[in-house]
Amino acid sequence: MALGAMALPGVGAVASARTPGQSSQRPLTFDAMGEVRFNYPPELIREMHDSGLDAIAVTLCDPKPRGDAAYDLAMAAVIAHDRFLAANPELFLKATSVADIDRARAAGQIAVFYLLQNSTHFGTEIDNIDLFYNLGVRTAQVTYNHQNWAGSGCKELGANGLTVFGRELVERMNALGMMVDLSHANMQTMADTIAFSRKPVVITHTACMAVHENERNTTDENLRKLADRGGVAGICQIRPFLTDKREGALADYFRHIDHAIRVSGADHVAIGSDRDHRRIEMTPEYMAELKREEGANFDPAHWPLFIDELNGPRRMEVIWDGVRKLGHGEAVAEKVMGLNLRRLYAEVVG
Numbered sequence: 001m002a003l004g005a006m007a008l009p010g011v012g013a014v015a016s017a018r019t020p021g022q023s024s025q026r027p028l029t030f031d032a033m034g035e036v037r038f039n040y041p042p043e044l045i046r047e048m049h050d051s052g053l054d055a056i057a058v059t060l061c062d063p064k065p066r067g068d069a070a071y072d073l074a075m076a077a078v079i080a081h082d083r084f085l086a087a088n089p090e091l092f093l094k095a096t097s098v099a100d101i102d103r104a105r106a107a108g109q110i111a112v113f114y115l116l117q118n119s120t121h122f123g124t125e126i127d128n129i130d131l132f133y134n135l136g137v138r139t140a141q142v143t144y145n146h147q148n149w150a151g152s153g154c155k156e157l158g159a160n161g162l163t164v165f166g167r168e169l170v171e172r173m174n175a176l177g178m179m180v181d182l183s184h185a186n187m188q189t190m191a192d193t194i195a196f197s198r199k200p201v202v203i204t205h206t207a208c209m210a211v212h213e214n215e216r217n218t219t220d221e222n223l224r225k226l227a228d229r230g231g232v233a234g235i236c237q238i239r240p241f242l243t244d245k246r247e248g249a250l251a252d253y254f255r256h257i258d259h260a261i262r263v264s265g266a267d268h269v270a271i272g273s274d275r276d277h278r279r280i281e282m283t284p285e286y287m288a289e290l291k292r293e294e295g296a297n298f299d300p301a302h303w304p305l306f307i308d309e310l311n312g313p314r315r316m317e318v319i320w321d322g323v324r325k326l327g328h329g330e331a332v333a334e335k336v337m338g339l340n341l342r343r344l345y346a347e348v349v350g
Helices: 042-050 067-087 098-107 127-134 164-176 187-196 220-228 249-264 284-297 315-324 330-348
Strands: 030-034 055-059 092-094 110-116 137-141 179-181 202-206 232-235 269-271
Touching: 030 202, 030 232, 030 269, 030 330, 042 110, 067 092, 067 110, 067 127, 092 098, 098 110, 098 330, 127 137, 127 164, 137 202, 164 179, 164 187, 179 202, 179 330, 187 220, 220 232, 220 249, 232 249, 232 330, 249 269, 249 315, 249 330, 269 330, 315 330
Parallel strands: 030 055, 055 110, 092 110, 110 137, 137 179, 202 232, 232 269
Antiparallel strands: none
């Protein structure tokens, strides 16, 4: 899911949030896919960082458009995010390598990696992958919810898998060092891509089908295939993907993390929030905002998407506490919260 992180009007500098050179020896916290909106006030960004967030891959733009509109939107999003990060150097560092995580942590910044939630932004020109890579994009999904030139999404009819063009796409991404993301793919496209890719792949934001049946979730079979090839799955925080409950949903979130660890192994699970960092109140104004952003995907019966205890910028503190209480040990908690993604980025992105 993407909530349209880009909002071009009003992009500008945010006041300084931390002392330059401030560093922390705390364990690494890395969100495989989340949001950083241009309208976040500095106080909220301070809370995000202070709660543990050191690095995040952000969705650049709406994944639904196709054709020239998708390319143009992605290009505008890169420019807008570059401008926003450059205007706020004490808060953020645009990251294109693992070394940038270390630089950001030493300076008290959040390292921000760029992610596209579809391959339609490349069109059918393979060389466009090089173009976006050179602009700093380091992760892209093969599909969003439906069929595209590369493969099938989770809402598509039938069981089509990775296409001939999709293989070309994966080959070029492998060669460049761009991460292949299988979020939103159907199970056949996911399995095909895991098998075909020469490098480990990521599912930045998903949950476990065996714990809660939802079209966006991943089967144990594919979680094992992902792990066998060195990949990582980020467990999301979208409540309807995790449980039908509206109360007590936090326990179900940790059930998904625990299940993924048991199925995939401790080296192949991460946090992939797919969530806004604001403190959300379900006001009519917010519902209208969602309807604008989600378009045809909007279903008011699914809201709120958030889990109450994870609603806000300090949620990483809650997650650290819950992962530790799963009983797998501190070393496993540190892997899930950041080290597994760091290893994957080092291997694929460099």
